[in-house]
Amino acid sequence: MSEKSILIRARGLAKTFRPAAIETPVLRGISIVIRSGELALLMGPSGSGKTTLLCVLSGLLRPSAGEVELCGVPISRLPDCAAAEVRRDKVGFVFQSYNLFPALSALDNVAEVLALKGTPREQARGIATEALARVGLGARLGHRPGELSGGERQRVAIARALAGSPALILGDEPTAALDRHTGMDIVQLIKDQVSERCGVLLVTHDIRLTRFADRVIEIDDGQIVSDGVAVAADETGGGSGG
Amino acid sequence: MATHGIRSFTLNPYLFTTTTNARRLLNVGENQAMYYVIDLADKQCGPALAAWMKRQPDIQLLDTATWSKKTQAFWVSGSGAGAALLFTAILGLFVGGVIVGQTLYSMTKEHLLELATLKAVGARPFELAGFVLWQVAFLAAAGVVSGFVLALVLKRVLENAGLTVVVSPETVGLSVMATILMCAMASITSLVAVYKLEAATVLR
Numbered sequence A: 001m002s003e004k005s006i007l008i009r010a011r012g013l014a015k016t017f018r019p020a021a022i023e024t025p026v027l028r029g030i031s032i033v034i035r036s037g038e039l040a041l042l043m044g045p046s047g048s049g050k051t052t053l054l055c056v057l058s059g060l061l062r063p064s065a066g067e068v069e070l071c072g073v074p075i076s077r078l079p080d081c082a083a084a085e086v087r088r089d090k091v092g093f094v095f096q097s098y099n100l101f102p103a104l105s106a107l108d109n110v111a112e113v114l115a116l117k118g119t120p121r122e123q124a125r126g127i128a129t130e131a132l133a134r135v136g137l138g139a140r141l142g143h144r145p146g147e148l149s150g151g152e153r154q155r156v157a158i159a160r161a162l163a164g165s166p167a168l169i170l171g172d173e174p175t176a177a178l179d180r181h182t183g184m185d186i187v188q189l190i191k192d193q194v195s196e197r198c199g200v201l202l203v204t205h206d207i208r209l210t211r212f213a214d215r216v217i218e219i220d221d222g223q224i225v226s227d228g229v230a231v232a233a234d235e236t237g238g239g240s241g242g
Numbered sequence B: 001m002a003t004h005g006i007r008s009f010t011l012n013p014y015l016f017t018t019t020t021n022a023r024r025l026l027n028v029g030e031n032q033a034m035y036y037v038i039d040l041a042d043k044q045c046g047p048a049l050a051a052w053m054k055r056q057p058d059i060q061l062l063d064t065a066t067w068s069k070k071t072q073a074f075w076v077s078g079s080g081a082g083a084a085l086l087f088t089a090i091l092g093l094f095v096g097g098v099i100v101g102q103t104l105y106s107m108t109k110e111h112l113l114e115l116a117t118l119k120a121v122g123a124r125p126f127e128l129a130g131f132v133l134w135q136v137a138f139l140a141a142a143g144v145v146s147g148f149v150l151a152l153v154l155k156r157v158l159e160n161a162g163l164t165v166v167v168s169p170e171t172v173g174l175s176v177m178a179t180i181l182m183c184a185m186a187s188i189t190s191l192v193a194v195y196k197l198e199a200a201t202v203l204r
């Protein structure tokens, strides 16, 4: 039997932003466990707190209450520096707007982030070349982001996220800027990374992605309203919600 | 006596001429003089002459080095020229600092999303600071090089006009140090911006 390890364990998460005097409770008592071997989608209406939850889970934001363990490390209690190190070693990010470095080639975009982890340059370039080939960009190594299509850029971003062999891949609406077909390809690529050692959590509005998901978590108004096995969406029915 | 290539500002220029001419030009009497430059035909008479002059109550005897020092002291601290130059230099450093600071800050601002991305994927603060420090090192090097090219061109031009500009190793060292210090001060705002940068903004 395959051992699925717990990648994220969050208990009683609350997050309140305090700009000036108005307190805005955004997360209200969220407990969640994400394991390796699964692709989980985080869905919910706009403003429900999905992005905020992703930030808290990855240690980019500190929760106002509750605790997050990322790969067994209590990341919510660590200082920023130490939290950054946990992210560096364990997490691969895929962003909605790709967030590539415009001055660098596709190859260097991937290799730079590996170099951050302390991988020697030559080795980093080797791994980066392999990762780019895996996402179908073997012939685009020298292209800069400006010379690539949206879908190709997101592939570079995926190569960058998975080159470091992260235990967890996090994405915030990675397909939102892409057409439907390209979006599906991208999620398939991400899905291919799921293994005994790797899990994925994606925020999305696109109901069609549920067919790739092992699990769909819905939140509304900062609370989990449903969490269960995905039911494949009707291909012909309605577009993305809002 | 013909002279050429004399430049001066704020005060009278030196004019090496006969005593009679000098008295007439300065409008001073027979028994008045400011200084004489003594050029001995026979150097052997030097010590004897010096001994005699030292005995005179109202004559001061200065050798070339002392005279040079006294003149320098007069120009640098006695007249307004030294203070004016110092003030100009300080003003230059201040204005330069503001310009470098602004340039650096706008460079940093331009790359804020990339820096936030790096922070999100786990770059350490000093690695992000490295970005700012590279930029400022580049600005400092560009400033020092262009400054020296300008100084050397000016030196050449002024030399042709009869003015000697001395660019001593001390001057070079001091201006390089002042430039580095200025750039370091100018990078503080950018470093603070990078340090305070919220990585969570990459997901917004």
Ligand SMILES: Nc1ncnc2c1ncn2[C@@H]1O[C@H](COP(=O)(O)OP(=O)(O)OP(=O)(O)O)[C@@H](O)[C@H]1O
Residues within 6 Å of the ligand: A017, A018, A019, A024, A026, A044, A045, A046, A047, A048, A049, A050, A051, A052, A053
């Ligand atoms: N830094 C902040 N300061 C104050 N309020 C914030 C901040 N960040 C987010 N919020 C608020 O938190 C709420 C949830 O925001 P969040 O971005 O998590 O929503 P979301 O579910 O990702 O929405 P969308 O689907 O539109 O991306 C919003 O009402 C937003 O205004």
Ligand SMILES: [Mg+2]
Residues within 6 Å of the ligand: A050, A051, A052, A172
């Ligand atoms: Mg969002």
